[in-house]
Amino acid sequence: MIKYSEDHEWIKMDGDVGTVGITDYAQKALGDVVFVELPPAGDSFAKGDEVAVVESVKAASEIYAPVTGEIVEINGTLEDAPETVNSSPMDNAWFFKIKLSDMSELDGMLSEEDYNAFVEGLE
Amino acid sequence: MRYLPLSDTDRSEMLDTVGVASVDDLFVDVPKSAQQGVSFDLPSHASEMEVEKIMSSMAAKNISAxxxxxxxxxxxxxxxxPATVDHLIQRGEFLTAYTPYQPEISQGTLQCLFEFQTQVAQLTGMDVANASLYDGSTGCGEAVLMSRRVTRRKNAFLSGNLHGHYGDVAKTLTSFTDDNVESLSPTPHDAKADIDALMALVDKDTSCVVVQNPNVFGEVLDLTPLAEKLHENGALLVVVVTEVISLGAIKSPGEMGADIVVGEGQSIGNGLNFGGPYLGLFATRQKFLRQMPGRLCGETEDATGKRGYVLTLSTREQHIRREKATSNICTNSGLCALAFTIHMTLLGxxxxxxxxxxxxxxxxxxxxxxxxxxxxxxxxxxxxxxxxxxxxxxxxxxxxxxxxxxxxxxxxxxxxxxxxxxxxxxxxxxxxxxxxxxxxxxxxxxxxxxxx
Amino acid sequence: MMNRQGRPSQPEKNAPNKGIQTSTGNYGLDIEEPLSYELGNIHTSGVDLPSCGEFESSLGGLERNSDIGIAGLSEPEVLRHYTRLSRKNYAIDMGLYPLGSCTMKHNPRLNEKMARLAGFADIHPLQPQSTVQGALQVMDTLSHWLKELTGMPAVSMSPKAGAHGELCGLMAIRAAHEAAGNPREYVLVPESAHGTNPATATLCGYKVKTIPAEADGRVHAALLKEYLDENCAAIMLTNPNTCGLFEREIIEIADAVHEVGALFYCDGANFNAIMGRVRPGDLGIDAMHLNLHKTFSTPHGGGGPGSGPVVFSERVAPYMPVPLLENDADLALVEGMDVPNSIGRLTAFHGQMGMFTRALTYMLSHGADGLKQASDDAVLSANYIMASLQDVMSVSFEGPCMHEVLFDDRFLKDRGVSTLDFAKAMIDEGFHPMTMYFPLVVHGAMLIEPTESESKASLDQFITSLRSLAEATKQDDVTRFTGAPHFAPLQRLDETAAARSPILKWTPKAE
CATH class of the missing domain: 3.90.1150.10 (Aspartate Aminotransferase, domain 1)
Incomplete structure (x- = not known):
């Protein structure tokens, strides 16, 4: 199952652990990504907390936790290859895996269809 | 007035183009009440000769070093x-250029900054150095703030034998943040006692310890044991060097385990100038690069593949991050850094x-x-x-x-x-x-x- | 027979000059220059020092034994290396430098000469004060000028630059609130503000609330009141603002701010528009920094040093940083940390003396009359540019403007040319570009500040050039813009590569 947020993040669920990244729309809006700052594994965040930062040459964008939970794994490859965010936002450039503390938070998120409609509305 | 090229004829032609009768009409947005009855207890313009006389008479009252x-x-x-240093920094292309935001026509300044960063990294024994801060004392305050960002801890300890002004600046800079910055008392008779006291204070909540070497009383210290103790606790060692020429004789802070080195670079290329402008040197380890304050110059290529330099990693800075910037610093000590670089290249x-x-x-x-x-x-x-x-x-x-x-x-x-x-x-x-x-x-x- | 032919003294007509590959990579005066590290080595020195022979050192066994790696060059090589590099820079000395909000005015060389008098340049900040009375007199005289010009009762000379001045001012404001029992919670900053403003507020422990820009580019007291309450500590407002406009309602704004007990910080970066005409003290301002490196002509030096003294109202003055300068029988610096109420020390020693001497020299040269004329000329020149370009470029806000004029990219719509392209094409025309993409309140901002230092001929050449560029954007082929600059030492640089894998120092090539 994959869900989306209005902040242009996706979360792919496997049991109670979700893998989080940013969408193709988001990477295009950011331009060439030059750095990704990730949280330390083990830290906990509430939904809406600032959890990571994506930087392009002229902008820095905060990534907010789409759900509440504990970071169980981060994607260390982004440190050396931030350009992956541009080339493979939905697959190789996942940011972190988070263990959800409240599965019901997913209910408030967008389906793929809803997200695509949301993005169309922005353009 | 000799600095103003417009003649009265020019002015009236320009007013015609703008379509107003007088310059006063351009200030219509300024409240009338604030423009009326303004007078100043100040003299009128003066010739170069007259100004020289006034300034020289004040200079003559001081005893020069x-x-x-x-x-x-x-x-x-x-x-x-050396005479060469002052001559070169007075070349208008260096002296009267702005911050190198347009790299295509600022390679002179940028390449000098790149040489400067290389020299500072080598001298301090660190991986990376920035393109300078205001001076050593403000750099010291920035180092405390940076340690906080790196360790996410609030407690910093300052050696009692750190230059008094440096300690004061660090404390002022953190007055309204929630950092706890504690200064020990000076120990002029026993430099080791201060280090021992610092070692005893370090724990898992410590962000950094700031030590000056040679210390303010001139004593040269081996900071290796302190560095080890700090690193065991996940804290940083900040080393302050007020006399940069000491780095030509004594082991570098990097060799002793420093995580951040703050220096006053005035000694190389810059005069005493009654305390300013001076030159803040700031260097750290590669892994803390993104938390470093201040401008950075980096190497890259232009559209035809020629090597060139640009200001880089500016997403750390205030003009992009605004309230989330690593520091509010904007201006650096560019010309003082240039003097440093030229003098250092002359020395080799x-x-x-x-x-x-x-x-x-x-x-x-x-x-x-x-x-x-x-x-x-x-x-x-x-x-x-x-x-x-x-x-x-x-x-x-x-x-x-x-x-x-x-x-x-x-x-x-x-x-x-x-x-x-x-x-x-x-x-x-x-x-x-x-x-x-x-x-x-x-x-x-x-x-x-x-x-x- | 003697050779009477001599050398040719007229050029060949239509001599070929394209496509030549020189063996050096240099092209006439356009000379490639490697790094000092690629030219020199650790054994060469351009300095002769007396030999000190052998002696017993007292370094505590902490000698630095390994190589440091500093490359040295002989003196002639140093002179040539840095002279060659200097020629790759644009500078005010070379031409118009219209960077908005940066005030790139003429830097008189008398300033440099005065700053280098041994009595100023060669004195130590901690000499007995009896031996530096002349230096203290410079500080005192400059303080007097700054207080007179701003109509404010107190000034702190400590801050090292504009942003440092903001910190000084806002910290004193916070201290004033704390002394009254409540530091308050947030600082109001307009959308058009310099990035240093919000960064400073954060350092002072305040949240930042942004006031949106209104259609005429100004802050209005009516809207401001909606954002103001008892938790507001201060407003930080630039006036004239970064759109080049004077805040018409400044007095109403000050009244509204004071009504809720908040204080008014003014960013004085644009003071060059109003010197000798308006005193900020008459507008209800509580603290304001002045950039000596903008308004008072101390050189920018490729990024600094600056100097940012802060003037204060009676209300905030007691919280100024140390040292304080007292003028009794003798001039004296009060340096202790025990000055009641002071926020403490912001820097070692007493501020940027080297900038004080330059700024004071500039002020004495102008006098009060000359400073007013300078502001008038700066404002007139900006309005002249606005009037001369408004039919071909898009002026963002109706005039008159102050000392800078803001354009946006509406005139480039559908032409395949961005603000960046347009600015880079100015380099080919022999000008430094204007400030671009700032302020953020209009799209593709182009902020032009000519200053008072330009002759009418220089302004006219600039106007003609921009008009021809604006015309050229209508052509089908815009590579003139998208590929610009074509005639600079380098073409556009890859900033993405620089940021992705930063190379921040020279390293020896692997053997």
Missing amino acids: GSVPFFLGAGAYKHHV EAGFRALAKLNHKHTVDLKAALGKVSDVEVLSNSFFNELAVVLPQPATEVVEALAAKEILAGVPASRLFPNADGLDNILLMAATECVSESDIAALVTALWEVLS
């Missing part, structure tokens, strides 16, 4: 600056080491000469070019008496630590390459007279 036997240090040092490693050796030699000579003055005790054992000396009388009085004899003898320690006890009789002295044998002889003679 080069005109007398001179032994002041304590964060600002009298060194010889060989000249830099020779200069350091000469400074140390003159200070060894000074210590020997002072040792012969009765009732004067030199506290420093291991030192570079500064000594702490205990006098039989308050240092401030002795300094004034010697100044009356046209000898500038040093800085009373109490001037740096106005609230500390037991420092009244301690004088901080420095001997650079500019100090001659006859200067030392004159000092010793005058000291005998003043103390008798």
Whole structure:
């Protein structure tokens, strides 16, 4: 199952652990990504907390936790290859895996269809 | 007015183009009430000759370092600056350029900054250096804030033998953040006691310890054990160097395990200038790069593949991050950094080491000469070019008496630590390459007279 | 027979000059220059020092034994290396430098000469004060000028630059609130503000609330009141603002701010528009920094040093940083940390003396009359540019403007040319570009500040050039813009590569 947020993040669920990244729309809006700052594994965040930062040459964008939970794994490859965010936002450039503390938070998120409609509305 | 090229004819033609009758009409948005009855208790314009006279008469009231036997240090040092340095920094292309935001027409400034960053990284023994901060003291405050960002801890400890102004600046800068910055008391008689006390304070909540080397009393320290203790606790060692020429003689902070090195670069290429403008050196380890404040210059290529330089990693800075920036700093000390770079290239490693050796030699000579003055005790054992000396009388009085004899003898320690006890009789002295044998002889003679 | 032919003294007509590959990579005066590290080595020195022979050192066994790596060059090589590099820079000395909000005015060389007098350049900050009375007199005289020009009762000379001045001002404001029992919670900053403003507020422990820009580019007291309450500590407002406009309702704004007990910080970066005409003290301002490196002509030096003294109202003055300068029988610096109420020390020593001497020299040269004329000329020149370009470029806000004029990219719509392209094409025309993409309140901002230092001929050449560029954007082929600059030492640089894998120092090539 994959869900989306209005902040242009996706979360792919496997049991109670979700893998989080940013969408193709988001990477295009950011331009060439030059750095990704990730949280330390083990830290906990509430939904809406600032959890990571994506930087392009002229902008820095905060990534907010789409759900509440504990970071169980981060994607260390982004440190050396931030350009992956541009080339493979939905697959190789996942940011972190988070263990959800409240599965019901997913209910408030967008389906793929809803997200695509949301993005169309922005353009 | 000689600086204003527009003639009255030009002005009236321009007003016609704009379509207003007078310049006053361009200020319609300024409240009338604020424009009426404004007068100033200030003189009218003056010729170059007149201005020179006024400024020169003020300059003449000061005793300049080069005109007398001179032994002041304590964060600002009298060194010889080669003529080439001042000539080059006065080239208009360097002097009158802005921050190099347009790299295609700023490669001169940018390449010099790249050389500067390389020199600072090498001198401090660190991986990366920025393109300069205002001065050493503000850099010290920035290092405390940076340690907080890196460790996400709030407790910083400052050595008691850190230059008093530097400690004060760090405390002021963090007055309204929730950092806890604690300063120990100066220990002029026992440098090791201060390090031991710092070691005892470090725990898992410590963000950093700030130590000056050589310390404000001139003592050279091995900081390796302190670094180890800090790293065991996940905390950072910040090393402050106020006399950058010491790095040509003593082991670098990087070799001793420093995580951040803050330096005052004035000694190379820059004059005393009554305290400013000076040059903040700031270097750290690669892994902390993204938390470093200040501008950075990096290498890249242009559209045709030619090597060039740009300001980079600017997402750390205020003009992009605004309230989330690593620092509010914007301006750096570009021209002072240029003077530093040119002087350092003139010296080269060989000249830099020779200069350091000469400074140390003159200070060894000074210590020997002072040792012969009765009732004067030199506290420093291991030192570079500064000594702490205990006098039989308050240092401030002795300094004034010697100044009356046209000898500038040093800085009373109490001037740096106005609230500390037991420092009244301690004088901080420095001997650079500019100090001659006859200067030392004159000092010793005058000291005998003043103390008798 | 003697050779009477001599050398040719007229050029060949239509001599070929394209496509030549020189063996050096240099092209006439356009000379490639490697790094000092690629030219020199650790054994060469351009300095002769007296030998000190052997002696017993007292370094505590902490000698630095391994190589540091600093490359040295002989003196002639140093002179040539840095002279060659200097020629790759644009500078005010070379031409118009219209960077908005940066005030790139003429830097008189008398300033440089005065700052280098031994009595100023070669004195130590901690000499006995009896030996530096002339230096203190410079500080005192400059303080007097700054207080008179701003109509404010107090000034702190400590801050090292504009942003440092903001910190000084806002910290004193916070201290004033704390002394009254409540530091308050947030600072109001307009959308058009310099990035240093919000960064400073954060350092002072305040949240930042942004006031949106209104259609005429100004802050209005009516809207402001909606954002103001008892938790507001201060407003930080630039006036004239970064759109080049004077805040018409400034007095009403000050009244509204004071009504809720908040204080008014003014960013004085744009003071060059109003010197000798308006005193900020008459507008209800509580603290304001002045950039000596903008308004008072101390050189920018490729990024600094600056100097940012802060003037204060009676209400905030007691919280100024140390040292304080007292003028009794003798001039004296009060340096202790025990000055009641002071926020403490912001920097070692006493501020940027080297900038004080330059700024004071500039002020004495102008006099009060000359400073007013300078402001008038700066404002007139900006309005002249606005009037001369408004039919071909899009002026963002109706005039009159103050000392800078803001354009946006509406005139480039559908032409395949961005603000960046347009600015880079100015380089080919022999000008430094204007400030671009700032302020953020209009799209593709181009902020032009000519200053008072330009002759009418210089302004006219600039106007003609921009008009021809604006015309050229209508052509089908815009590579003139998208590929610009074509005639600079380098073409556009890859900033993405620089940021992705930062190379921040020279390293020896692997053997």
